[in-house]
Amino acid sequence: MNKFLFLFLVSFSIQAQSTLTGHIHDITKNPIPLVNVYIKPTGSNAIDAYTTSDKDGNYSLTTKKTGTFELSFSAMSYKTATFSVEIEPNKASVQNAVLSNEQLVLKEVIVQSERPVTIKKDTITINVKTFLKGNETVVEDLLRNLPGVNVSEDGTIKIGSKEIEKVMVEGDDFFERGYKLLTKNLNANTIDKVEIYQKYSNNRLLKGIENSDKVAINLKLKKDLKLQWFGNMSLGYGVVSENRYELRTNLMSFGKKAKYYLIGNLNNTGIDATGDIDQLIRPFRMDDIGTLGDDEQSNSLLSLNSASPSLKKEITNFNNAEMTSLNTIFTLSPKVKMKTLGFFNWDENDFFRNGFQSYKINNTSFTNTEDYALEKKKVIGFGKIDLIYDVSKTKMLEFTSKYNNGRHESQSSLVFNNDPTIEKLKEDNQLIDQKLVFTNKISDKKVFIISGRYINEKSPQQYNINSFLFPDLFPSQSNTEALSQMSENKMQFGAIDGHLLDRKKNDNLLEIQAGFKFRQDILNTSLLFETNNTSTVASQDYQNQVQYNSSDFYFKSKYLYKKGKYGLVAQIDAHQLINHFTFFDEEQKQQPFFVNPKIGMNWEINTNNKVVTSYSYNTTNAKILDIYSDYVLTSYRNFDKGVTSLNQLNACTFFFNYGIGNWGNKFFSNFSAVYNKDHDFYSTNTTLAPNYSQTEKIIIKNRDMFSLSTNADYFIKYISSNLKLTSSYSKSNYKNIVNSTDFREVTSKNYNYSFELRSGFKGIFNYHIGSKWTTSEVETSIVNTNTNNMSFLDLNFNFSNKFNVDLQSERYFFGNLNKNNNRYYFLDLESKYTVKDNKLSFVISGKNLFNTKKFTEYYVSDISVSSTEYRLLSRYVLLKIDYRF
Numbered sequence: 001m002n003k004f005l006f007l008f009l010v011s012f013s014i015q016a017q018s019t020l021t022g023h024i025h026d027i028t029k030n031p032i033p034l035v036n037v038y039i040k041p042t043g044s045n046a047i048d049a050y051t052t053s054d055k056d057g058n059y060s061l062t063t064k065k066t067g068t069f070e071l072s073f074s075a076m077s078y079k080t081a082t083f084s085v086e087i088e089p090n091k092a093s094v095q096n097a098v099l100s101n102e103q104l105v106l107k108e109v110i111v112q113s114e115r116p117v118t119i120k121k122d123t124i125t126i127n128v129k130t131f132l133k134g135n136e137t138v139v140e141d142l143l144r145n146l147p148g149v150n151v152s153e154d155g156t157i158k159i160g161s162k163e164i165e166k167v168m169v170e171g172d173d174f175f176e177r178g179y180k181l182l183t184k185n186l187n188a189n190t191i192d193k194v195e196i197y198q199k200y201s202n203n204r205l206l207k208g209i210e211n212s213d214k215v216a217i218n219l220k221l222k223k224d225l226k227l228q229w230f231g232n233m234s235l236g237y238g239v240v241s242e243n244r245y246e247l248r249t250n251l252m253s254f255g256k257k258a259k260y261y262l263i264g265n266l267n268n269t270g271i272d273a274t275g276d277i278d279q280l281i282r283p284f285r286m287d288d289i290g291t292l293g294d295d296e297q298s299n300s301l302l303s304l305n306s307a308s309p310s311l312k313k314e315i316t317n318f319n320n321a322e323m324t325s326l327n328t329i330f331t332l333s334p335k336v337k338m339k340t341l342g343f344f345n346w347d348e349n350d351f352f353r354n355g356f357q358s359y360k361i362n363n364t365s366f367t368n369t370e371d372y373a374l375e376k377k378k379v380i381g382f383g384k385i386d387l388i389y390d391v392s393k394t395k396m397l398e399f400t401s402k403y404n405n406g407r408h409e410s411q412s413s414l415v416f417n418n419d420p421t422i423e424k425l426k427e428d429n430q431l432i433d434q435k436l437v438f439t440n441k442i443s444d445k446k447v448f449i450i451s452g453r454y455i456n457e458k459s460p461q462q463y464n465i466n467s468f469l470f471p472d473l474f475p476s477q478s479n480t481e482a483l484s485q486m487s488e489n490k491m492q493f494g495a496i497d498g499h500l501l502d503r504k505k506n507d508n509l510l511e512i513q514a515g516f517k518f519r520q521d522i523l524n525t526s527l528l529f530e531t532n533n534t535s536t537v538a539s540q541d542y543q544n545q546v547q548y549n550s551s552d553f554y555f556k557s558k559y560l561y562k563k564g565k566y567g568l569v570a571q572i573d574a575h576q577l578i579n580h581f582t583f584f585d586e587e588q589k590q591q592p593f594f595v596n597p598k599i600g601m602n603w604e605i606n607t608n609n610k611v612v613t614s615y616s617y618n619t620t621n622a623k624i625l626d627i628y629s630d631y632v633l634t635s636y637r638n639f640d641k642g643v644t645s646l647n648q649l650n651a652c653t654f655f656f657n658y659g660i661g662n663w664g665n666k667f668f669s670n671f672s673a674v675y676n677k678d679h680d681f682y683s684t685n686t687t688l689a690p691n692y693s694q695t696e697k698i699i700i701k702n703r704d705m706f707s708l709s710t711n712a713d714y715f716i717k718y719i720s721s722n723l724k725l726t727s728s729y730s731k732s733n734y735k736n737i738v739n740s741t742d743f744r745e746v747t748s749k750n751y752n753y754s755f756e757l758r759s760g761f762k763g764i765f766n767y768h769i770g771s772k773w774t775t776s777e778v779e780t781s782i783v784n785t786n787t788n789n790m791s792f793l794d795l796n797f798n799f800s801n802k803f804n805v806d807l808q809s810e811r812y813f814f815g816n817l818n819k820n821n822n823r824y825y826f827l828d829l830e831s832k833y834t835v836k837d838n839k840l841s842f843v844i845s846g847k848n849l850f851n852t853k854k855f856t857e858y859y860v861s862d863i864s865v866s867s868t869e870y871r872l873l874s875r876y877v878l879l880k881i882d883y884r885f
Contacts, residue, residue, distance in 0.1 A: 019092045019717060020061045020085065024053050024073055027100055031057025035075040035099070042068050042084065054666075060717045063087065064763060073097045092718065117147075124196040133766055133796050134804030135830065136188035137234075137843075137882075139167075139219065143183065146194060147722065147760075148713070153312060155180040155275050159215045161670050161711060165200055165285070168218040170254050174261060174327045174341065177283030180275025181325060181343075185263045186219075186250055187232045187884070189838055193220035203290055203449070205396055205441045209503045210289055211560055221254065229253045231262075234882040236269075236845065241876030244269050259329040269847070270317035270873055274345060281382055281404050281431065289499055290437045290449045296519060297431075298457040298491035299625055301632050304410045304425050306351045306374055308870065309857050310790075311812075315826065315848045315872045316855075318350035339386040349376045352871035355856075359688060359864045360782070361738045366690045371415040380406040394441040404431040414636065417690070421467045423636055432456045445503040455493040462486055465636055469691045474529070474538070482530035485633045490522040509560040517552040521624035525632050540584065542631045542639070548624050551578040567602035569614070577621055579646050583629035590646040594619040600655075608665065612657045622647050626682060626697060639694045643682070647699060650679040669712035678703040685737040688863065700743070703734040720760050724770075727753040738863055744780055746862045751775040768794040776860055784860035787815040802834040816858040817867065825850050843880040851875040 020039070024032050035053040039061065049063040066087050074080040078099040085095055116130035126146055136142045144151045150158045157164045157179070167179035175181050195218040201207045202214070231251035238244030246267040253260045265273035274280070284294045308316045325343045332338055351374040358367045382404045389397040406429040414421040435453045442448060468480040497515035504510065523546040527538040537543070558571040573596040581588040600614030628642040654675045661668030681703045687694045707730040714723045730750045735743040756770035771791040778784045795807040812824040827849040834841040856869045 018063055018066065018087050018089060020059075020063075020071065020087070020095060021092065021717065022059060022094050022096045024057045024059065024097045024099065026078070027098060031055075032075060032078065032099060033057060035059070035073050035078075035097075037061055037071070037073055039063065039069040039071050039085070039087075042070055062717075062720055062762075071095055073099060075099065122198040122200075124198070126194045126196070128191055128194055131760075134798040134801075134832065135796050135806040138184055139186045139188055139191060140180075140183040142188040142191060143194070143217075147715075149196075154272075155184055157183070157217070159196060159217075160668065160713075162213070162215050165202065165214045165216045168216065169261070170221060170259075171218060172259060172329050172339075174329070174339070175280060177285070178275065178277075178280025181263065181273075181280060184273055184275060185248060185265060187882075189884070190221055190225055190230070190232075191219050192222040194218075195220060202285070202288060203396075203437075203439055205394070205439045205447055206289060206501070209445060209447050209501050209509075211509055225254075230885065232882060232884040234880055236843070236878040236880030238876050239879045240846075241874065241878075244876045244878060246271065246878060246880065248273070257331045261325075261327045263323070263325045263327075265323045266321065268320045269876065269878065270312075270314040270319055271321075272313045272317065273321065273323050277345070277380060280343065281402070289501070290439070290451050292451055292495045292497050292515070292517070293435075293453045293455055293493055296455055296491070296493040298429075298459045298489045298521075300427060300459050300461060300489065301487055301525070301625075302425065302461055302463055302485070302634050304374055304376070304412050304423060305372075305635065306349065306376060308351070309855050309868075311826075311855060311872070312828075314828075315852075316870065318352075318873060320348040322346045335390045337388045337390075339384075339388075341382075341384040343380070343382040345378070345380045347376075347378050349378075350374065351376070353868050355866060355868035357864050357866040361688060361863055362740055364688070364739055368690060369415075369417055372412060373414075374410060374412040376408065376410045378406065378408045380404070396439045398435075398437040398439075400433075400435045402431065402433040404429065404433075406430075416469070416636070419467065421465060421469075421636065423466075424464045426462045428458070428460055430458045445505075447501050449499045449501075451495075451497045451499070453493070453495050455491070457491045459489045460487065461489075463633065468529075469637055472689065473692060473694075477529050477531075477536070479531050480529040480536075481532070483633075484528045484530060484535070486526045486528070487632070488522065488524040490520075492518075492520045494518045507562045509558075511556070511558040513554075513556040513558075515554055517554070519550050521548045522546070523548075523624055523628055525630075527631075527633060540630065542633075544583070544628050544630050544632060546581075546583045546624070546628050548582075548627065549580040550621060552576070552621070553578075565604045565606075567604075569598075569600040569602070571598040571600075572596070573598075575619075577648075579621070581627065581646050583644070586629075588646050592648055594648065608661050610659045612655075612659075614655045615652070617650070617652045619648050619650050622649075631694065637692045639692070641694075641696050643697045643699060647680075649681060649699070651681075652677050652679070666715040666717075667713065669710070671710045672708070674705075674707045676705040678705075681734070683734060683736045686739070686863075688739055698737070700735055703732065705732040706730065715760075722758050722760065724756040724758070725754070736862070744862070747779040748862070749775075749777040749779075764798055766796040766798070768792075768796075778860050778862050780862050784865055785816075786858050786860045788858075789813040789815075801837070804832050806830045806832075812855075814856065814858050816860075816865075817856060821856055824852055824855055826852060839884050841882045843882065844877065845880060846875070846877040848873060848875045 024035050026032055033053055033055045037053060037059045038047045038050040040047055048065055049061050051059055051061045053059040066089050069085055069087055070082050071085045072080060072082045078101060081097050081099055083095055085093060087093065116127050118125045128142060131145045133145055136145065140151055140155055143149050143157060148159060166173045166176055167182050197216045197218065199212045200214040200216040201210055201212050231249065234248040236246040246269050247265065249264040251262040267273065282297055285291050323345045328340045330338045354371040356367055356369045359365060384400065384402045387399040391397060408427040410425045412423040414423060433455045437449065437451045440448045463485045464482065466482045468483055471478050495515060495517040497513065499513045500511065502510040523544055525544040527542040529536040529538065553576040554573060556573045558569065561568045576593050577591065579590040596616070596618050598614060598616035603611040605611065626642050627644060627646065629644045631639040631641045634640045656673045658671045680699055680701060682697050683700050685696045685698050707728065709728040711724070711726040716723055732748045734746050736746060737743055752772065752774050754770060754772035756768065758768045759766045769792065771789065773787065773789050775785070775787045791811045793809050796804065798804040808828040810826040814822045829846040829849060831844045832841055851874060853872055853874060854869050855872055856867060859866045
C-alpha cells in the first residue's frame with residue numbers, strides 16, 4: 001500500500017496546476033451566469049483552457065501552462081472583455097470582470113464548443129466527453145466519472161443520495177428497475193450525453209401534478225449511430241491464467257418506428273452481467289402512483305448459504321455464466337407502442353468457505369466448525385410485454401404481462417464438526433403477472449388513475465441431506481440415515497385501485513385513493529426420515545398444511561398544503577381486513593379495522609436549504625412466514641416456526657432530513673435522523689444446541705431503533721478534486737429468549753464513517769482515494785465488538801487519446817483477527833490501447849495480481865462470534881479485443 005501511496009504523491013506533484021478565479025457582474029453589480037471564460041497565448045487564436053461562470057457569476061479555470069496570456073470573458077448581449085494575465089507555476093490568481101451591455105446584431109453564425117453541463121428547469125444535460133478518463137468500458141464506468149453521480153460496487157446508481165428510477169436510451173425505457181442489465185453491458189463509447197431528470201414522473205400525464213422527488217437518467221447516443229444498426233463485440237481470454245474467458249456483445253438499432261437491443265454475455269471471470277435479477281423480474285417502486293402489488297411475492301423457506309464476503313464480484317464469484325436478452329420497442333401506430341423483453345440466464349456458481357462459530361449463552365458454551373463447498377446451477381427464462389395506448393392527449397391505457405420460469409439446483413459438501421455431509425436442494429419458480437393501468441387527465445391540474453393487477457406465483461422446494469444431526473430431537477429415529485423435506489408455496493394476489501390527484505390553484509394537492517386487495521397463500525411442508533430406502537413422516541409438529549387468505553378494503557386521503565416556503569402534509573389510511581387462517585383441522589378468522597395516520601412538514605428555507613420531517617403511526621398485518629403453524633427445516637441444522645395466530649403489529653416512526661445545496665453546487669450535504677418505536681414486534685424463542693437450533697417466533701412489546709446518517713460533497717478548486725464524507729450511526733434495543741424462560745436485553749450498535757477524494761484533472765493523471773471504517777457492537781450479558789477498515793487507491797493514467805492505464809488497489813483490515821491474518825491487499829490493472837477510434841481497441845486486464853487466495857471476515861451477534869474464511873479466484877490476466885461495427 002505504501003508503494004501505491006508513493007506513486008500517488010509523485011504523480012500528484014507532476015500535475016502542478018495554476019488557477020485563475022474571479023467574479024463576473026454587470027454595471028449594476030448583478031452576477032452574470034454562463035459567461036464563457038477562456039485563455040489564449042498572447043497573439044494566438046488557440047484556446048488553452050475554457051470554463052463558464054456559475055449561477056452566482058463565479059468562475060474557476062485551471063491550466064498547466066505558464067507565461068503571458070489573454071483572459072477573455074464573453075456572453076450573449078454583453079461586450080467581450082479581455083485582460084492580459086501573467087500565469088506563474090503553482091500560483092492562484094484572481095481576475096474579476098465587469099461586462100457592459102451590448103445590443104445583439106446577428107451578422108454571422110458562430111459555432112462554439114458545448115458547455116460541459118447545462119441545466120434547464122428539471123433537466124441536467126452532461127456532455128460526457130468532458131469527463132472521459134479513458135478507462136470507461138461500459139455505461140456503468142462512464143457514470144462513475146460524472147459529478148454528483150454515485151455508482152456502488154453492485155451497480156446501484158444514485159444522484160446524490162437518491163436512487164434513480166430507471167435508465168432510458170433515447171427516451172425509451174427497456175428495463176425499469178432492472179437498469180443494471182443495461183449499464184453493465186452497453187458500451188460507454190456509444191454515449192454522447194447523459195440527461196438527468198429531476199422531479200421525474202413514470203406516467204407522463206402526472207407531470208406537473210404529482211408531488212415527485214424521483215430521479216431518472218436518459219442516455220443520448222452519438223448522432224452517427226442513430227437510425228442504423230450498430231454494436232460491438234468484446235472477446236477476452238486468459239494469457240496467464242488457465243481457461244478464463246469473457247465475451248460481451250451488443251447489437252442495436254434505434255429507428256423512429258422500431259428499436260432493437262440485443263445483449264449477450266458469457267464469462268467465467270466472476271463478472272455479474274445482470275445485477276439484481278429480482279429488480280428486472282419484480283421491480284419495486286415505493287409509493288409510485290398507479291402501482292400496486294410490487295411487494296407481493298411468494299417466499300422460499302430454505303436456501304443453501306452462499307453469502308460472499310464484502311469484496312468485488314470478480315474475485316469472489318466462481319461462475320460460468322451465459323446470458324442473453326432481446327428487447328424491442330415498436331411504434332405500431334401514432335397512438336400505440338409495444339415493448340417486449342426476453343431474458344435468458346444460465347449460470348453455474350461455486351462457493352467455498354470454512355470457519356468456526358463460538359456460542360456462549362447463559363451456562364451453555366460450545367464451538368462449531370464448518371468446511372463448506374457449494375455448487376449451484378440456475379436457469380432463468382423471463383418474458384415481458386408492455387402495451388401503451390395513447391387514447392388521446394389526456395387519456396392513456398397501459399398493459400403489462402410477465403412470465404418467469406426459474407430452476408435452481410444446489411449441492412453442498414459440508415464437513416460439520418468433522419462429520420461429512422452432503423446436501424441437495426431443488427427449487428422452482430413460476431410467475432405469471434398481469435397489470436392494467438388507465439389514466440385520465442381530467443384537466444391541467446386533475447388526473448384520475450385506475451389500476452388492476454393479478455399475480456400467480458409458485459415456488460416449490462425439495463431438500464435432501466444424507467446424514468442425521470438430530471438424535472436428541474427425535475430419539476425414536478436414532479437409526480435414521482438421511483433427511484428430506486418437501487415444501488409447496490403458492491401465492492395468488494389480486495387488486496384494484498382508484499387514485500384521484502387534484503392540484504389546486506394555490507399549488508395545494510389533494511389525493512384520494514380507494515381500493516381492494518386480496519392475497520391467498522398456501523404452504524405445505526413435510527419432513528421425512530430415510531432409513532434403508534424407507535421414508536417415515538415426522539410428527540405433525542414438523543409438518544405444515546396452511547392456507548391464509550387476507551382481504552383489505554382501504555381508503556386513503558392525503559392533502560398537501562403550501563404556504564410560501566412551507567408545506568404541510570396530512571394523510572389518513574383506513575383499512576378493513578378480513579383474515580382467514582386454516583392449518584390442519586384448525587381455523588382462525590379475524591376482521592380488524594385500523595387507521596394509519598401520518599403528518600409531515602416541508603420547509604424550503606431558500607434554494608440551498610431544505611427541511612423535511614414527518615411522523616407516522618402504522619399497523620401492519622401478519623404475513624404467511626410470520627404465522628405458519630409448525631416447524632420447518634430452514635438449513636441443515638435449524639428449525640423455525642411462526643406464531644400460529646392472526647395478528648397485527650403497531651409501530652410509529654419519526655423522520656427528519658436537512659439538505660444543503662443542490663446537485664450543481666460545489667458543496668451539498670444531507671443529514672437524516674430516523675426513530676422507530678415498535679410497540680409490538682416479532683422476536684424469537686430459541687433452543688440452541690451444538691447440533692441444532694429450534695426457533696419459534698413470539699410477539700413481545702417495545703423495540704426501539706434510532707439511526708443518524710450524514711453525507712457531504714465538496715469540490716475543492718485548488719486541487720480540482722471532489723471530497724465526499726459519509727458517516728452513520730444506528731442503535732436498536734430489543735428482547736429475545738435463548739435457552740431460558742427469561743427475556744434477554746439486547747443492544748446493538750453500528751458506526752460507519754468514510755471519506756473519498758476523486759480528482760477531475762484534464763491532464764494525463766487522475767486519482768480516487770478513500771477509506772471506510774465499520775464498527776459493530778452487540779451487548780447482552782457480555783459485550784462483543786468488532787472494527788474493520790477498507791481503504792482504496794485508484795490511479796488512472798491517460799497518456800493519450802489512444803492509450804491509458806488504470807490501477808485499482810484495496811487494503812482490508814479486521815481488528816478482531818490475529819495479527820498474522822488481519823490484513824489483505826488486492827491490486828487490479830487494466831490497460832487499453834485504441835487502434836482506431838470507436839472501432840478497434842485492445843485491453844490487458846489483470847485481477848487479483850497479488851494472488852490473494854483466501855480472505856477472512858469476523859462477525860459478532862447477540863449469541864455468537866464467528867470467523868469465516870473464503871476462497872478467492874486466483875490471479876488471472878486477460879487479453880481482450882473490442883470491435884465496434
